[in-house]
Amino acid sequence: MDEQARQLALLMENMLYAFGAAGVDGECCENISHGEFRALHTARHRNNCNMQDIARKAAVTKSGATRIVHRLEDKGLVRRVEDPKDGRSCCVTLTEEGKSLLKRIEDQLTNKMQTILAAMDPAMREVLIIALGAFLQAAQGPAGNMDRRTEGEEAKGEQAQFI
Amino acid sequence: MDEQARQLALLMENMLYAFGAAGVDGECCENISHGEFRALHTARHRNNCNMQDIARKAAVTKSGATRIVHRLEDKGLVRRVEDPKDGRSCCVTLTEEGKSLLKRIEDQLTNKMQTILAAMDPAMREVLIIALGAFLQAAQGPAGNMDRRTEGEEAKGEQAQFI
DNA sequence: ATTTATAGTTGACAAAATCAACCAACTATG
DNA sequence: CATAGTTGGTTGATTTTGTCAACTATAAAT
Numbered sequence: 001m002d003e004q005a006r007q008l009a010l011l012m013e014n015m016l017y018a019f020g021a022a023g024v025d026g027e028c029c030e031n032i033s034h035g036e037f038r039a040l041h042t043a044r045h046r047n048n049c050n051m052q053d054i055a056r057k058a059a060v061t062k063s064g065a066t067r068i069v070h071r072l073e074d075k076g077l078v079r080r081v082e083d084p085k086d087g088r089s090c091c092v093t094l095t096e097e098g099k100s101l102l103k104r105i106e107d108q109l110t111n112k113m114q115t116i117l118a119a120m121d122p123a124m125r126e127v128l129i130i131a132l133g134a135f136l137q138a139a140q141g142p143a144g145n146m147d148r149r150t151e152g153e154e155a156k157g158e159q160a161q162f163i
Numbered sequence: 164m165d166e167q168a169r170q171l172a173l174l175m176e177n178m179l180y181a182f183g184a185a186g187v188d189g190e191c192c193e194n195i196s197h198g199e200f201r202a203l204h205t206a207r208h209r210n211n212c213n214m215q216d217i218a219r220k221a222a223v224t225k226s227g228a229t230r231i232v233h234r235l236e237d238k239g240l241v242r243r244v245e246d247p248k249d250g251r252s253c254c255v256t257l258t259e260e261g262k263s264l265l266k267r268i269e270d271q272l273t274n275k276m277q278t279i280l281a282a283m284d285p286a287m288r289e290v291l292i293i294a295l296g297a298f299l300q301a302a303q304g305p306a307g308n309m310d311r312r313t314e315g316e317e318a319k320g321e322q323a324q325f326i
Numbered sequence: 327a328t329t330t331a332t333a334g335t336t337g338a339c340a341a342a343a344t345c346a347a348c349c350a351a352c353t354a355t356g
Numbered sequence: 357c358a359t360a361g362t363t364g365g366t367t368g369a370t371t372t373t374g375t376c377a378a379c380t381a382t383a384a385a386t
Binding site: 002004005006007008009011012013014015016017018019038041057059106109110111112113114116117119120121124125126127128129130131132133134135136138139 | 165167168169170171172174175176177178179180181182201204220222269272273274275276277279280282283284287288289290291292293294295296297298299301302
């Protein structure tokens with residue numbers, strides 16, 4: 001199993017390269033950074049998304065989140081609406097333009113995946129999805145708590161939800 | 164299969180999050196950035212590694228590579244040796260210190276993987292490795308050519324070698 | 327009511343990368 | 357052989373992105 005771990009680490013590294021630095025960032029994005037993409041994604045798929053949510057999901061500090069959201073606002077992709085429940089908090093929501101941009105990016109990513117999947121054996125495809133799901137599940141456990149601390153405050157238990 | 168692609172794209176995104184921004188960068192590295200790690204890794208595992216190789220693998224421009232290698236030199240982790248075949252080119256090689264640092268980081272990553280793997284079903288483990296390998300293999304095909312262009316020059320055919 | 331915690335922002339600054347212009351060494355071509 | 361063009365790499369100026377620490381404002385607790 002030691003060998004498996006070594007192999008997996010290597011695979012992971014290459015994965016990261018193929019779809020991280022060179023992939024998502026490099027290709028899809030029409031003028032938005034990866035952090036901005038993460039923020040957009042979070043704001044879209046979480047309801048009542050506030051700054052902390054964004055900070056957590058984009059793996060930046062809360063001031064980082066402020067900057068990111070500010071940039072997205074400047075680009076007309078999101079809007080800040082005051083939380084009626086809590087005057088300090090604010091919900092970040094996507095504008096129509098933001099939604100359509102995010103959709104474009106997600107579609108592009110999906111397309112890429114589809115092309116790759118097409119080159120694989122159908123049985124292997126199915127297995128891949130399942131195995132990857134199980135892996136992320138396992139990564140959520142004690143070993144996988146990869147939250148980055150936000151200024152001062154210790155990372156609060158609230159687990160990042162994969163899937 | 165469309166649904167599979169969508170799912171995979173999502174999994175990938177989360178993967179990226181867990182091991183990219185918050186993972187590798189955040190945890191392993193004793194004072195080196197992710198780009199520096201990529202460079203170190205490349206210089207180690209490729210023989211006769213020049214600046215272009217580093218630029219390609221770290222997904223930066225060639226001036227970016229210059230900066231990265233410079234930093235690594237300052238930290239005493241790599242050394243530039245002149246290519247006897249070509250006076251312009253230079254091979255980047257690791258110092259002993261560089262090698263030991265890289266090993267430490269890789270071990271740490273392997274450890275993390277091991278912990279995650281330990282939380283998985285043994286059969287699933289095996290399947291994961293195989294499926295992931297197949298996936299990266301497939302990604303190398305026409306769809307997977309995710310090289311970033313270096314200033315001006317078109318990305319040359321030379322495929323990035325996974326695995 | 328006063329203290330303390332929480333949500334978010336801002337100014338100053340640092341890290342890392344880009345771009346464009348550049349030099350030096352190699353390769354063809356006439 | 358000379359000279360034009362290409363390729364590998366570097367550098368100065370600038371941009372992008374993020375941190376840190378100090379701050380404001382609202383909410384919760386004692």
